[in-house]
Amino acid sequence: MVKIELHRVSGDFHLEAVNENGNALQMDASPKIGGTDKGLRPMQLLLAALGGCSTMDVVSILKKQRQELKDIKITITGEREQDEVPALYTEVHVHFKLYGQLDKDKVEKAVSLSVEKYCSVAKTLEATAEVTYSFEIIDA
Amino acid sequence: MVKIELHRVSGDFHLEAVNENGNALQMDASPKIGGTDKGLRPMQLLLAALGGCSTMDVVSILKKQRQELKDIKITITGEREQDEVPALYTEVHVHFKLYGQLDKDKVEKAVSLSVEKYCSVAKTLEATAEVTYSFEIIDA
Numbered sequence: 001m002v003k004i005e006l007h008r009v010s011g012d013f014h015l016e017a018v019n020e021n022g023n024a025l026q027m028d029a030s031p032k033i034g035g036t037d038k039g040l041r042p043m044q045l046l047l048a049a050l051g052g053c054s055t056m057d058v059v060s061i062l063k064k065q066r067q068e069l070k071d072i073k074i075t076i077t078g079e080r081e082q083d084e085v086p087a088l089y090t091e092v093h094v095h096f097k098l099y100g101q102l103d104k105d106k107v108e109k110a111v112s113l114s115v116e117k118y119c120s121v122a123k124t125l126e127a128t129a130e131v132t133y134s135f136e137i138i139d140a
Numbered sequence: 141m142v143k144i145e146l147h148r149v150s151g152d153f154h155l156e157a158v159n160e161n162g163n164a165l166q167m168d169a170s171p172k173i174g175g176t177d178k179g180l181r182p183m184q185l186l187l188a189a190l191g192g193c194s195t196m197d198v199v200s201i202l203k204k205q206r207q208e209l210k211d212i213k214i215t216i217t218g219e220r221e222q223d224e225v226p227a228l229y230t231e232v233h234v235h236f237k238l239y240g241q242l243d244k245d246k247v248e249k250a251v252s253l254s255v256e257k258y259c260s261v262a263k264t265l266e267a268t269a270e271v272t273y274s275f276e277i278i279d280a
Contacts, residue, residue, distance in 0.1 A: 001217055001218070001219055002183065002184060002187060002217065002218045002219075002220065002229075003187075003215065003216070003217050003218075004180075004184055004187040004188050004191060004215070004216045004217075005213070005214070005215055006188070006191040006192065006195060006213065006214040006215075006216070007211075007212075007213045007214075008195075008211060008212055008213075012199050012200075012203065013195075013196050013199060015191075015192050015195060015196075017180070017187075017188035017191060017192065019180050019181070019184050021177055023166070023168075023177070023178070023179050023180050024180075025165035025166070025179075025180055025185075025188060026163070026165070027188070027189075027192040028163075029196050033196075033200070034200075035196075037161055037163070038163070039163050039165075040144075040157070040159050040163050040164075040165055041159070041192075042188075042189040042190075042192035042193035042196065042260075042261050043142065043189070043193070043260055043261065044142060044144055044159050045165075045185045045186075045188060045189035045192070045261075046185075046186065046189055046261065046264065047142060047143075047144040047157075048144050048146070048157035048165060048167070048182075048185060049167075049182040049183070049185035049186055049189070050182075051144060051146040051155075051157060052146065052155050052157065052167040052181075052182035052185070053182035053183070055146060055148075055153075055155060056153050056155075056169050056173075056175075056182065059152050059153060060152075060173070060174075063152065071147075071148060072147075072148055073145070073146065073147045073148075074145070074146040074147075075143065075144070075145055075146075076143070076144045076145075076146070077141055077142065077143050077144075078141070078142045078143075079141055079142075080142065080260075085258055085260075086257075086258055086259060086260035086262075086263045087260050088260055088263055088264055089142075089264070117226075118225055118226055119226060120182075120183055120220075120225075120226035120227050120228055121182050121183065121185075121186065122226075123226045123228055123268075124186065124228055124229070124264070124265065124267075124268050125264065127264075127267035127268045128263075128264050128267045129264075
């Protein structure tokens, strides 16, 4: 079982989430609805989770293939339904920037295995949104 | 468009996610797979997002109903598929503890509207998991 505890920190909407090891993160609502902008929005967490999940898989796969990944940066973007409540994501895109002398075919395979096969967050979001990806290798 | 940037902070899997206002959160993998436990796991973020989203709706609705909510604490639990990769959530439960002299019917309505109707994260997770909720009012 996975367990998360939430408590309110300040104002109406500033919340802290804590896992069973004591790791914490902050969420808050937009000032437009009375929030104080002291943390990510809940719907932003879904994109962060997708980026984290797919990146961890990519890093693991490249490590097994003895590819020396010097650094990795990821941008996740999402489009939500317009003028709806609830407003789900309709399209989500993950772009990976991979740094190092890396084999393009191995990177392509790692990224596709991650997003299309292994990542539990991607599979969850795919039920309601189109999830796509792209990558670039930077060997500077 | 919603946009999140991720970069690696340390080790193989310790990542930081940043939104467009500069709010940040940490993720990391389990030490079992080579992580260093410096943040929440990506799949834990989904539960934190669900708790945050539904709580913000509950707080808003009770405020409109002039209910004086002194504090709120939330526990979110999830069961994942066993021995599968990916391992999606199959059941997710949100339990709200609401503090104050609150009208039980109004709380019941706020909680059910939030989880069953308004919360975008709940609607996203419902596509692949059963999402349930419960609440208690603590007037001490």
